[in-house]
Amino acid sequence: MHPESTQTQAIRYVRLQLDAATRWRRRESFACVSQLGQLALSDSELLVSSHHLPIAIDSGDDRLQVVAITSPQFQRTPLVDADGQWRRGYAPIALRCLPFRLGVEGGDTLEIATNLQGHATAEAPVLDDKGELAAEIKQAVALLRRLEAGKRRLQMAAEKLLIADVLAPFQVMRAPGGASVRSRILTVDRNKLAALSPRRISHIARDDFLPIDLVAACLFSQRLVPAPISVATEPGAAASEPDQPPRIQFNANTQLDDSELFSFDAFVRAGHRDD
Amino acid sequence: MTHTSPEPLTGLRASLYEAVRPFDPQDGSMRIFAPASYSLVRHAQLVPVVHIEAFSLAHWFPLCWLKRDGCTTLVALRTLRSDGSGQPAGSPDTAASLPLALRAYPFVVGAGGGDRHFLDAAIPDQPSDVGAPIMTQAGKAGPGAQLKMQALAAFDHALAVSQAMTDTLVESDLLEAWPLDFDVDGERVVVDDMFVLKASELTSVRMFQFIEKYGSAAAAFLGAHRISLFRAGSLVQAARRTAPAAIAAQ
Numbered sequence: 001m002h003p004e005s006t007q008t009q010a011i012r013y014v015r016l017q018l019d020a021a022t023r024w025r026r027r028e029s030f031a032c033v034s035q036l037g038q039l040a041l042s043d044s045e046l047l048v049s050s051h052h053l054p055i056a057i058d059s060g061d062d063r064l065q066v067v068a069i070t071s072p073q074f075q076r077t078p079l080v081d082a083d084g085q086w087r088r089g090y091a092p093i094a095l096r097c098l099p100f101r102l103g104v105e106g107g108d109t110l111e112i113a114t115n116l117q118g119h120a121t122a123e124a125p126v127l128d129d130k131g132e133l134a135a136e137i138k139q140a141v142a143l144l145r146r147l148e149a150g151k152r153r154l155q156m157a158a159e160k161l162l163i164a165d166v167l168a169p170f171q172v173m174r175a176p177g178g179a180s181v182r183s184r185i186l187t188v189d190r191n192k193l194a195a196l197s198p199r200r201i202s203h204i205a206r207d208d209f210l211p212i213d214l215v216a217a218c219l220f221s222q223r224l225v226p227a228p229i230s231v232a233t234e235p236g237a238a239a240s241e242p243d244q245p246p247r248i249q250f251n252a253n254t255q256l257d258d259s260e261l262f263s264f265d266a267f268v269r270a271g272h273r274d275d
Numbered sequence: 276m277t278h279t280s281p282e283p284l285t286g287l288r289a290s291l292y293e294a295v296r297p298f299d300p301q302d303g304s305m306r307i308f309a310p311a312s313y314s315l316v317r318h319a320q321l322v323p324v325v326h327i328e329a330f331s332l333a334h335w336f337p338l339c340w341l342k343r344d345g346c347t348t349l350v351a352l353r354t355l356r357s358d359g360s361g362q363p364a365g366s367p368d369t370a371a372s373l374p375l376a377l378r379a380y381p382f383v384v385g386a387g388g389g390d391r392h393f394l395d396a397a398i399p400d401q402p403s404d405v406g407a408p409i410m411t412q413a414g415k416a417g418p419g420a421q422l423k424m425q426a427l428a429a430f431d432h433a434l435a436v437s438q439a440m441t442d443t444l445v446e447s448d449l450l451e452a453w454p455l456d457f458d459v460d461g462e463r464v465v466v467d468d469m470f471v472l473k474a475s476e477l478t479s480v481r482m483f484q485f486i487e488k489y490g491s492a493a494a495a496f497l498g499a500h501r502i503s504l505f506r507a508g509s510l511v512q513a514a515r516r517t518a519p520a521a522i523a524a525q
Contacts, residue, residue, distance in 0.1 A: 047502045051334070193491045201494050202487035209477035212486075216498020220330055 011035055013101060013111040018133070022126040027098050028118030029084020030091070038067040038185075039094040042150025043157075043210055050217035052088035053079075054224045057158045057167060057186040057214075064162060066154035066214065068092050069185065073172070076226050093147045097140040102148055110141060157210040164204055166192045166215070170225070171232040182232055188218040189233045284323050284385040284434075285346045291319060291376075295383050298392040303410030305394075307381060307419060310367075312399035312406075316377045317367050318359025320466075321350045323384065324374045325433035326440060326496040333503035335363060335372045337510070340441060340450055340470040347445050347470070349437060355455065355464045355510050361517040363509045378426035385434050392427070440489055440496070447481040449473050457511055460518045471504060472497060 011032070016022065033039075038058060041049055046066070049055060053068035054075075070079055081087055086095075094101070099116040103109030128134050133141065161167055168189035171180040193201075193215065205212050222231065288295070293315070310316040321341055326349070329338055336351040351374050354361045366372035376384040383393040399406070409420045416424060444450050451473040455466040476482055486494045515521060 047498075048505045050502055051505055193495065196491045198487050198490035201491040202483050205478070205486050205494060206483050207478055209482070212494045212498050213501060215491075216330075216495050216502055219495060220333060220499060220502050223330075223334070 011116060012114045013104075014114055015103070016100070016110045016112045016126065018110075018126060020125065020127055020131070023123045024099070024112060024126055024137075025117035025119070025123050026121040027116055028121045030080045030086045030095065031084035032098070032116050033070040033079050033086075033095065034072045036095075037071045038069050039092045040147065040151050041066050041068055041154060042093055042147045043153045043213075044146070044150050045090070045092055046154065046210075046213055046217050048090050049092055050221040052090050052224075053092070053221065055187075055214075055217040055221045056170065057161070057218075058184065059162075059186050060184045064155055064158040064186075065151065066158050067185075070095075074170075074225055074229060076224060093143050097144050097147075100137065100140045100144065102141075102144045108145075110137075110144075153210060154214065157208065157214045160204050160208075160211045161188065161214060162186075164196060164200060166196060168192065168232050168234065170229055173228050173230070180230075180232070187222060187231055188215050189231055190219060191233050191235065193219075284348055285344060287321065287323050287341060287343065287346075287348050287350065288383075288385070291315065291322070292383055292395040292397075294396040295386065295393050296396055298382070298394045302394060303414070304408050306406035306408055307423065308399040308402050308406040309404065309419075310370075310373055310377055310380055312402045313380055313397055314400050315395070315397060316373065316380050317401070319377065320354050320357050320359055321352060322374045322376050323348050324351045324376065325349065325430055325437040326493070327429065327433045327437075328375055329496050329499035329503070331371065332374060333499045333506070335366055335506065336503065337506050338500050338503040339453055340444070342468050342470055347441050347450075349441055352455075352466065352469065352510065355457065355459075355466055355514045356517065361510070361513040363506065363513050375426045375430040379423050379430060382423050382427045384427055384430040392424075436489075440485075440493055443485055443488065444472070447485060449476050449479075449481055449485065455507070457514065459511065459514045460521065462518055464514050472500060 016024075038056075039053075041055070046055065049068050053070065056067055056069055058065045058067050072078070077087070079087060099113040101111050101113070103111050124134065124136075126134060126137060132138070166188055167186040170183045170185050170187060172183065173180045324332060324338060332338060332351050336353050338349065338351055341348050341350045353359070353363075353366060363372075367377070370378075381395045381397050383395055386393040407417050407419045409416065411417050449472060450470040453469040453471040455464075455469055457464045486497075
């Protein structure tokens with residue numbers, strides 16, 4: 001279930017050797033996104049990404065990481081076309097920088113995926129004539145550094161939401177009427193959020209609005225997830241407390257979705273019947 | 276400090292509706308039509324919205340505030356063009372793209388109270404079907420009317436809180452002007468009087484007080500507003516597709 005469950009086996013990264021003999025190839029398609037399963041996000045791309053990809057919080061590996069899910073089972077429509085071309089309006093930094101990434105152990109080590117490089121793309125040297133990083137790689141490194149800083153800020157925002165207990169896992173129903181399997185991928189449970197007191201939510205946003213943006217991005221992008229996947233919500237968590245002022249709820253009767261509110265067929269049928 | 280109007284939607288209603296009149300029992304035989312049958316539904320540039328529809332509309336349009344005639348109103352900006360052309364692909368034909376105020380049309384949002392309703396005396400210039408009377412012969416609202424009344428009720432129920440939030444944002448100086456002035460293939464396209472959340476105040480004491488007053492749904496609403504602003508690029512692209520030069524080239 002975990003979108004990244006096969007990532008470490010499927011994609012092999014090695015430290016990039018910075019010498020004149022090392023060469024690399026640009027990736028020729030984005031078909032690898034399904035292998036990746038998820039992409040770490042920077043805070044600067046959180047809101048725009050939520051228009052195109054499900055935003056979630058990976059709770060594995062003893063730390064939280066805000067990600068855009070690229071696993072096919074989490075998509076209503078494919079992310080790439082038959083030629084491997086990206087079909088969304090925004091490509092996250094981590095995707096644009098492939099086959100490069102910064103070392104997972106931190107620091108500034110540049111790694112390259114040995115099996116994500118194209119076969120038909122031109123081979124290029126890692127260093128230029130002056131012995132410096134080639135311009136294209138230099139640009140990728142700058143982006144990856146920005147990504148690392150943004151990842152850390154989002155991690156802190158996610159920690160605030162975890163402490164506030166507004167997160168819940170995605171779950172997948174394997175068969176109609178069957179049991180659901182819970183994921184380690186978390187999103188915002190709107191019932192838990194509604195149950196959070198105004199005082200507590202205001203303190204979450206006191207020094208940093210990013211947790212609020214993360215709440216919105218998670219809720220907003222839930223619409224992108226197909227039906228077999230749902231949020232393991234806690235029913236009844238939004239029950240009102242007598243001493244609290246009436247809260248603004250995501251009222252089930254007024255929450256809109258993508259279904260047709262106005263049925264032309266029903267409308268016409270009713271019109272003929274009542275005439 | 277800007278003073279807001281005591282009555283919501285004042286700044287927008289006059290430009291949105293043509294001839295508002297009270298709904299009375301004799302109007303029950305009046306035929307109403309699917310939303311897109313009406314010119315206003317297809318062409319309104321600015322439509323009043325309420326916070327409960329922010330997450331569903333953020334996918335389509337920027338949600339921002341219009342300051343006009345001393346009143347500040349939360350609106351969906353559907354196009355940069357005042358004639359209503361140049362909406363994002365799928366709008367207005369996709370029902371999900373329609374704000375509650377347009378789903379309710381020709382019923383007028385934000386005008387009634389209790390059982391009092393108002394109608395805009397508009398003629399459907401592009402009816403997709405024969406329509407249906409508002410009331411059945413049994414004296415009940417027909418299915419089409421019920422759907423419109425649901426949208427109307429949802430809007431009106433949320434309006435007081437939505438407008439209170441808007442007024443607090445204005446009084447707390449948490450909004451800033453959003454200049455929309457584009458050169459679209461040599462043509463200047465401008466939308467005046469639009470406001471968005473002031474980015475520099477997101478962690479201010481006044482923002483803290485706003486969230487403390489209105490709670491988690493209001494906080495999430497502000498996030499949805501910020502997400503929706505990324506739809507501005509789609510509006511520019513749509514405006515480019517409907518530029519005179521682009522149309523002439525087709």
